[in-house]
Amino acid sequence: MKVVVVGATGVVGRKMIQVLEEHNFPLTRIYAVASEKSVGTKIPFKQSEIEVITPEEALLAKPDVALFSAGATASKRWAPKFAGAGTTVIDNSSAWRMEPQVPLVIPEINGNILKTSHRIIANPNCSTIQMLMAIAPLHQKFGIKRIVVSTYQSVSGSGKKGIEQLMNERNHKKGPKAYPHSIDLNVLPHAGDFTENGYTTEEEKLVNETRKILNDKDILISATAARVPVTGGHSESINLELKKPWAMEEVIFMLNQMPGLVVQDDPKNNVYPMPITAQEKDDVFVGRIRRDSSVKNGINLWVVADNLRKGAATNAVQIAEYLINQKLLGQ
Ligand SMILES: NC(=O)c1ccc[n+]([C@@H]2O[C@H](COP(=O)([O-])OP(=O)(O)OC[C@H]3O[C@@H](n4cnc5c(N)ncnc54)[C@H](OP(=O)(O)O)[C@@H]3O)[C@@H](O)[C@H]2O)c1
Structure with missing residues (x-):
């Protein structure tokens, strides 16, 4: 499982990386994306560090899952591109929450509405x-x-x-x-x-x-x-x-x-x-x-x-875990 965190230098993005580590999320590779000015920044992960790259570079890696916490503008621009490349996007911003075709999910409450076909999934407000x-x-x-x-x-x-x-x-x-x-x-x-x-x-x-x-x-x-x-x-x-x-x-x-x-x-x-x-x-x-x-x-x-946890990062990681457990991650 290749996972990208978009907004990795922000308070939610850093917490997402921490929660992925704590939950021992089944990933083979993790990528960190932020704005242009942060490219090259090192983010701690397990015993190592991940270097921040651009969204374009992350897109080329064709990640399985993208956890977005980069604000609504970046999400509107990049989430469809990742979704189009086959990545399942779980977005923390307000960009997609009220779109009728986008599920807005708290796994303990309405995880059952998730389907394999969902490529953009919205995380509710904290x-x-x-x-x-x-x-x-x-x-x-x-x-x-x-x-x-x-x-x-x-x-x-x-x-x-x-x-x-x-x-x-x-x-x-x-x-x-x-x-x-x-x-x-x-x-x-x-x-x-x-x-x-x-x-x-x-x-x-x-x-x-x-x-x-x-x-x-x-x-x-x-x-x-x-x-x-x-x-x-x-x-x-x-x-x-x-x-x-x-x-x-x-x-x-x-x-x-x-x-x-x-x-x-x-x-x-x-x-x-x-x-x-x-x-x-x-x-x-x-x-x-x-x-x-x-x-x-x-x-x-x-x-x-x-x-930053159940209000954002934890809920997003739990959505990804739910998709894995229910075998709903897109092919
Ligand atoms: N904070 C919360 O409690 C909370 C809870 C639920 C949802 N959210 C949502 O989560 C999102 C992030 O919030 P935050 O509190 O973590 O904000 P933050 O600390 O200001 O972090 C914003 C992140 O987005 C990145 N970013 C900004 N523009 C970008 C672009 N064009 N391309 C790629 N990355 C870009 C920033 O990178 P740089 O460091 O390079 O600028 C940074 O990593 C927002 O949509 C917010 O509404 C936040």
Whole structure:
């Protein structure tokens, strides 16, 4: 299996290479691609290093799998070229997610929609992945009528430049800005770009991607996305209005059954999910599970995950592993 990571010098790309190594992914050769300015950069892999090459060079190698994390513009340009050469592309950007013919996949939830013929597969947005890991089992059992979600997103969600701005501010250094205001000691009610309707692109992704993955256009969703001065790990406050009455034991049972989801809920002992404890973990964590008596069948959850892992790199590698295990990789 020849694998190429496109965007290999970025925070997600580097994590993809790390996750491939940790998962002992069955590869015979790995290629690293980034923009022109990074060609020749060395990226550590196992006991060795991979040298960054151009997309054109990687294309000539006819890789079996391409993991893309190079942004939407690069993905729009290069993903069809790799797909045309027979490579199965798993893309982390927003370029293909809402294309009707492109599957948008969280393997534990809807891996079963994948087919051998799919040459471009989209990885959902980080905030969508962790929310759905916690709410999909409840949707299956009780049906979700309405979701109100507020995110507290880390600066690594904005890539290298987000971490750089936070660290520069902490060290009283000047540098390029990822955000229009200071992020250290601050909270920005602004993640992504503002759209005509007053919501941001990050908020719209939560709405549209949730409906596509759960294959349910009727779910009502209201999202607010905020950026917080945390280096890694997104947190989410999720309020659900379920269609059917629920009991706490059933909810805990369903959440415990979900692969890749860990219930961390012992508030009396100060046990609940936090970015600091979720960092570098492939799992998604759920806690603060409690009834919302202000609406019929209401429930509140607090969900945390490492946005670079299950929110991006881990989910992409798991899609590739799913394709291999189900013998779905294109011929
Ligand atoms: N960060 C997250 O939590 C997260 C989560 C889910 C999805 N994503 C998505 O993943 C993608 C990458 O995000 P990131 O956070 O890793 O950003 P990043 O740290 O800024 O990295 C961007 C990567 O893309 C490469 N790149 C840029 N233009 C390119 C081009 N024309 N051809 C080839 N490579 C190019 C960059 O190479 P150079 O180093 O040479 O510039 C770098 O390797 C984005 O689409 C983002 O929306 C991010």
